[in-house]
Amino acid sequence: MGRKAAVAATATAVALVLASCSGGGGDDDGTDGGGGGGGSDPDATLHLALSQDVETLLPMDSNVGDNISVLDVVYDGLVRYDPKTTEPYNYVAESVETEDNTVWTIKIKPDLTFQNGEPVDADAFARAWNYAAYGPNAMANNYFFERIAGYDEMQGETDDEGNVTKEPEAETLSGLKVVDPQTLEVTLTGPFAGFATMLGYTGFFPIAQACLDDIEACAVQPIGNGPFQVEKWDQGVNLTAQRWEDYTLEETPEYGAIEWTEYTGEDNWPDFQAGNLDFAVPPPAEQQAAANDPDLQERYVEGPGAALTYLAFPLYKDGPWTDVEFRKAISLAVDRQGIIDALLPGQRVPADSWVVPDVVPGGTGGTCEWCTFDPEAAKAALEKAGGWPEGEKLTIHLGQDATEQELFKAVGDSIQETLGIPYELDATPDYFARRAARDFSGPFRANWFPDYPLNENYLAPVYASGDEKNGNVEFGYYSADFEAAVKAGDEAATLDEAVTQYQEAEKILATDFPTIPLFVAQNTDYYSENVSNVVLDPFSGEPKLRLLEVTNG
Amino acid sequence: MGRYILRRSLLGVATLLLVMFVLHLLTTFAIQLNGNPALAFFGDKVPTESQLAAVETRFGLDDPCYDQTGNPCLGPFVERLGQYAQGDFGTNLRGREVTDIVATAAPNTLKLFLVVTIVWFVLGMGLGTAAARRRDRSADHGIRLTSVLIDAFPIFVLLLVYRYVFAVPLNGWAEDTFGAGSLPALWFRPSFDDDHPWATLLVPGILLGLAGSAAFIRLVRASQLESYAGDHVRTARSRGLNERHVVTHHVIRNSAVPVVTAVGLTFTEALAGAVVTEGMMNIYGMGGVLWEAVRAADVALILGIVTILAAVTVVVMLVVDIAYAALDPRIRYA
Amino acid sequence: MPERAAPGPTAATATPDAPAVDASTSLGGDAWRRLRRRPDVIAAAVVVVFFAVMAAFPRLFTSTNPQSCVIGDSKIRPQGLGGEHPLGTDVHGCDLLAQLVHGARPSLTLAFVVVGASLLIGVTLGLLAGYYLGWVDSVVSRTIEVFLVIPLLLAALLLLTLFRKVSVGGGTFDVILLPAVVLTMFGWMAYARYVRAATLEAKNLDYVTAARALGASDLRVMVRHVLPNAIGPVTALVPTAIAGVISTEAVLAFLGIGVRPPAISWGIMITNGADWVTGGYAYLLLYPLGCLVLTVLALVALGDALRDALDPRLR
Numbered sequence A: 001m002g003r004k005a006a007v008a009a010t011a012t013a014v015a016l017v018l019a020s021c022s023g024g025g026g027d028d029d030g031t032d033g034g035g036g037g038g039g040s041d042p043d044a045t046l047h048l049a050l051s052q053d054v055e056t057l058l059p060m061d062s063n064v065g066d067n068i069s070v071l072d073v074v075y076d077g078l079v080r081y082d083p084k085t086t087e088p089y090n091y092v093a094e095s096v097e098t099e100d101n102t103v104w105t106i107k108i109k110p111d112l113t114f115q116n117g118e119p120v121d122a123d124a125f126a127r128a129w130n131y132a133a134y135g136p137n138a139m140a141n142n143y144f145f146e147r148i149a150g151y152d153e154m155q156g157e158t159d160d161e162g163n164v165t166k167e168p169e170a171e172t173l174s175g176l177k178v179v180d181p182q183t184l185e186v187t188l189t190g191p192f193a194g195f196a197t198m199l200g201y202t203g204f205f206p207i208a209q210a211c212l213d214d215i216e217a218c219a220v221q222p223i224g225n226g227p228f229q230v231e232k233w234d235q236g237v238n239l240t241a242q243r244w245e246d247y248t249l250e251e252t253p254e255y256g257a258i259e260w261t262e263y264t265g266e267d268n269w270p271d272f273q274a275g276n277l278d279f280a281v282p283p284p285a286e287q288q289a290a291a292n293d294p295d296l297q298e299r300y301v302e303g304p305g306a307a308l309t310y311l312a313f314p315l316y317k318d319g320p321w322t323d324v325e326f327r328k329a330i331s332l333a334v335d336r337q338g339i340i341d342a343l344l345p346g347q348r349v350p351a352d353s354w355v356v357p358d359v360v361p362g363g364t365g366g367t368c369e370w371c372t373f374d375p376e377a378a379k380a381a382l383e384k385a386g387g388w389p390e391g392e393k394l395t396i397h398l399g400q401d402a403t404e405q406e407l408f409k410a411v412g413d414s415i416q417e418t419l420g421i422p423y424e425l426d427a428t429p430d431y432f433a434r435r436a437a438r439d440f441s442g443p444f445r446a447n448w449f450p451d452y453p454l455n456e457n458y459l460a461p462v463y464a465s466g467d468e469k470n471g472n473v474e475f476g477y478y479s480a481d482f483e484a485a486v487k488a489g490d491e492a493a494t495l496d497e498a499v500t501q502y503q504e505a506e507k508i509l510a511t512d513f514p515t516i517p518l519f520v521a522q523n524t525d526y527y528s529e530n531v532s533n534v535v536l537d538p539f540s541g542e543p544k545l546r547l548l549e550v551t552n553g
Numbered sequence B: 001m002g003r004y005i006l007r008r009s010l011l012g013v014a015t016l017l018l019v020m021f022v023l024h025l026l027t028t029f030a031i032q033l034n035g036n037p038a039l040a041f042f043g044d045k046v047p048t049e050s051q052l053a054a055v056e057t058r059f060g061l062d063d064p065c066y067d068q069t070g071n072p073c074l075g076p077f078v079e080r081l082g083q084y085a086q087g088d089f090g091t092n093l094r095g096r097e098v099t100d101i102v103a104t105a106a107p108n109t110l111k112l113f114l115v116v117t118i119v120w121f122v123l124g125m126g127l128g129t130a131a132a133r134r135r136d137r138s139a140d141h142g143i144r145l146t147s148v149l150i151d152a153f154p155i156f157v158l159l160l161v162y163r164y165v166f167a168v169p170l171n172g173w174a175e176d177t178f179g180a181g182s183l184p185a186l187w188f189r190p191s192f193d194d195d196h197p198w199a200t201l202l203v204p205g206i207l208l209g210l211a212g213s214a215a216f217i218r219l220v221r222a223s224q225l226e227s228y229a230g231d232h233v234r235t236a237r238s239r240g241l242n243e244r245h246v247v248t249h250h251v252i253r254n255s256a257v258p259v260v261t262a263v264g265l266t267f268t269e270a271l272a273g274a275v276v277t278e279g280m281m282n283i284y285g286m287g288g289v290l291w292e293a294v295r296a297a298d299v300a301l302i303l304g305i306v307t308i309l310a311a312v313t314v315v316v317m318l319v320v321d322i323a324y325a326a327l328d329p330r331i332r333y334a
Numbered sequence C: 001m002p003e004r005a006a007p008g009p010t011a012a013t014a015t016p017d018a019p020a021v022d023a024s025t026s027l028g029g030d031a032w033r034r035l036r037r038r039p040d041v042i043a044a045a046v047v048v049v050f051f052a053v054m055a056a057f058p059r060l061f062t063s064t065n066p067q068s069c070v071i072g073d074s075k076i077r078p079q080g081l082g083g084e085h086p087l088g089t090d091v092h093g094c095d096l097l098a099q100l101v102h103g104a105r106p107s108l109t110l111a112f113v114v115v116g117a118s119l120l121i122g123v124t125l126g127l128l129a130g131y132y133l134g135w136v137d138s139v140v141s142r143t144i145e146v147f148l149v150i151p152l153l154l155a156a157l158l159l160l161t162l163f164r165k166v167s168v169g170g171g172t173f174d175v176i177l178l179p180a181v182v183l184t185m186f187g188w189m190a191y192a193r194y195v196r197a198a199t200l201e202a203k204n205l206d207y208v209t210a211a212r213a214l215g216a217s218d219l220r221v222m223v224r225h226v227l228p229n230a231i232g233p234v235t236a237l238v239p240t241a242i243a244g245v246i247s248t249e250a251v252l253a254f255l256g257i258g259v260r261p262p263a264i265s266w267g268i269m270i271t272n273g274a275d276w277v278t279g280g281y282a283y284l285l286l287y288p289l290g291c292l293v294l295t296v297l298a299l300v301a302l303g304d305a306l307r308d309a310l311d312p313r314l315r
Helices: A002-024 A065-074 A122-133 A209-213 A215-220 A269-273 A284-291 A324-333 A336-343 A375-384 A402-419 A431-436 A456-463 A480-491 A495-512 B002-034 B037-042 B049-059 B074-085 B098-133 B138-152 B155-178 B183-187 B197-229 B231-238 B243-281 B286-295 B299-327 C008-012 C019-036 C039-056 C096-132 C134-149 C152-162 C172-185 C189-203 C206-213 C218-254 C266-274 C283-310
Strands: A045-051 A079-081 A088-090 A093-098 A103-108 A164-166 A176-180 A183-187 A228-234 A238-243 A257-263 A300-312 A348-350 A394-398 A423-427 A444-448 A515-527
Touching: A045 A065, A065 A228, A065 A238, A088 A093, A103 A122, A122 A176, A122 A183, A122 A209, A209 A215, A269 B155, A300 A402, A324 A375, A324 A402, A324 A515, A336 A348, A336 A402, A336 A515, A375 A402, A394 A402, A394 A431, A402 A423, A431 A444, A456 A480, A456 A495, A480 A495, B002 B074, B002 B299, B002 C134, B002 C152, B037 B049, B074 B299, B098 B138, B098 B197, B098 B243, B098 B286, B098 B299, B138 B197, B138 C218, B138 C283, B155 B183, B155 B197, B155 B243, B155 C218, B155 C266, B183 B197, B197 B231, B197 B243, B231 B243, B243 B286, B243 B299, B243 C152, B243 C218, B286 B299, B286 C152, B299 C134, C019 C039, C019 C283, C039 C096, C039 C283, C096 C134, C096 C172, C096 C189, C096 C218, C096 C266, C096 C283, C134 C189, C152 C172, C172 C218, C189 C218, C206 C218, C218 C266, C218 C283, C266 C283
Parallel strands: A045 A257, A394 A423, A394 A444
Antiparallel strands: A079 A088, A093 A103, A103 A183, A176 A183, A228 A238, A238 A257, A300 A444, A300 A515, A348 A515
């Protein structure tokens, strides 16, 4: 019961926030505000950039930032997230209830349809989830369903050579029951208080039967249930969406169309300056000029981000890093603020916690005691750890992203200058494969971007493994206390209690110090004169398209 | 002549097959040595064996030979050739038709190359001829100096400065003067616009052509200097033909032959410039697509595109050879 | 006509017993005398020597460690001679002068290694193909064609992927090894074509036919009589080719497949500096680009002069 009340209360609060947003109308910059209320022009088009590596618009298969932001206006999920607090509130769901955090009953609002006329009912969700959970379909969001009963039976088995030795036993999730067209009952493998929080994620969107019948077509031309309808996707070039006139729910913007232009890189600032895009972030060299432009400063928005960059250690390998004092020394030797100021001013903030503050429930700053730049303390800690072996080089492994290479060169320089440890960067294209194979011989860059807004998501998926002997795959970390704290959180009666339990788990990390938090992304954006009421999603960093007001310039 | 063309065509096909096989081997070894491109699919997550196997199947990498280092994977190669013969070029790792990708990307690159080729030819013939005629005078030195400067200036610096320093003000000026959406405004658009491919490709094409033109200027100059010293020119002059006639008929026309050859040969080299230009000007073209394909170890896409690209190159070389033979009959008997 | 040491392979292979070679020697000597008299050639040579010395003995020019970077000293503008950072610092706070000086070695070594190796491969194959014709020529011609068809960049990327597991050390040669292999693989074809054509011509010269009739071995005929005729036009290509490799290194660095950080090369400096050219820190680009342009300019001037001097038809 308590659970239901909490969700309902959040929903009301959010409704108020939304009302105040659209009622305020932003700064009325001389337009007549055509159409009914708000500041949008019904035939205005919003121009956005999209990264070229978007390959699919299938919700079950989309887990990169860019397709998620497209799908956010094409599909509606069971819950949506408050733009400020990221707390979930019911949207397509009438209610999400549970007694024991194991069996969840989801009631779906009546009379909702897909853009092709099919009903959005319990079946629509069940078919999407079953498709995603079925191993051989190889959907990118497959792992989201592992908490639902019957998931394991849907995965095949393979031998060491990768040959399938056993076909999956089941084609549907046994924990998923369509009670009636408006009711879906979900049974989890164990209690998980945060399940309702996951439901707004892209992977949980419903799909129409017509979509399942022709998955390939649907990946390019989605049949959504959201306020916008994909008109044409010229893959690699551009994507256009029109407002869906028959949309019945409340969160829909007033403007008429969105055009995404695909970019190979992130270098689209000149296009923004030339008026071809409505949003852009300047490259480092242009930041100073943009910051000094009073006109641009009026069209600048920033907010906390959710991505955490940290330095991890191969604790599975013998080395100085197995000593916690050594890891402290490294952490204290990194001039986080100096690096940000020189390389990416405004786009990162120094990290001092394992859960990013202000963005997810339970995230607070300052949980990391040794995340400040203190050369003297760093040297002292290194001495305590027994120093660094003479003549050896510290290898820092990372992927091939150019910006990250710049950042980690500076991190390495900082360590080298403070502790006198010579370093080398190993920017490897097989970063993920090598990390999974435990093939690193020194500290490595790692980055976590949460899948759903709950502090648990920064902790359990990253550090928990249940494998006492080897520790988790990535770093070889294992702590019985940590595992117990996470479990206690999963089993907590309410979400609030769960959040508190997860915070306990974070405290254990702060003592064990398996990884070093370095930077937290800061969301920033400049926008054109055509748009107003810009709110950045703290989670994705993208502007909330449903709240935007757009006029024709 | 007919037999010559036939022989050259057959050799062209042989080259094509050889190229495809070499690339197939390289890509296969890359996968065998470096592990599975399917792993990239999972990003931050560590997949289970069965998840990985499922993705391998989806990506068409489930043939066991990809796990055996040193195995040339002839099976998949022959299978692929068979599919090519039926006009089926397969799909990339994420299931998009290779032919669809090429159909979108190739026209843009070809348009870019056309602009580039014209720039090469115009600049090469124009400046090269001018330099040769005024040999060792200030015009000659000036042109040669410029050509070296162009050569030394990396193309990405040229494009970067253009985009950030010139494009935006020029675009603004053109929009104010000629109206938004007018042709001059499109010329100076900071990036490619699919609705107006020619207008937005013009400036990037000219810049890329400029960057590669130095070699042509030098080539034309050198070949014309040779002509000036050649017997046929001396004869023509001694026969009292006027200088203008001698220059156009005997010097300039002869120097066009090596330039045509060089254009054919520089075609693949221009791909490097195309990768940079396409990337920076946001043109969806073959260079960029190929680049990404190699990074992702996307065998089907690499082979598909390279096959098409190599086919074009082989045809260009063939045409050049035939044109050469037509211009210079001695070649045929060589 | 007094004999004197002439530059380049022309003289190195010259022997007095063959008539054509004799002509070639005097041609070399003549070329040398012509070159000495041109002020632009002297200036170009001085520039090339200057940078070569820089590459060989970087400590003569700076005592600062180019790898010692303090992020707090980021982007200090040039302070002029006598300052702690005469040319300022880059984004990471590394001393620009030190980077420039130490960056010369990989850039120049790469260029010389690539051109040297390409020349060796190209001349050998061209000579063999032109001399023996038949199946040797077929194989060489087909190989040339295959290499011309495969785009350099694609191969560079593929080879790099192939060998990325191979651990290369941090020495100068290790750092440039991969780009050197790739650029050599795709740099020899022009030489092979030139030499093959020249060999075809030279083979039918009277004295070569005579030497063969007298029973000289193939190797002797090739090296002593054919090669000296074929090498002339190729020699003139060398400085320009070196210049080309230096420029290409910059493009490879830009694409992330050339000399790799933390090693420094001019190409890497240009790539990094290019990001800041519009932010008011143009010196980060201009110094390395200036060095590159100057070197290339000097090499091309030498190449052109050498070509003019060696080609009798242009006199």
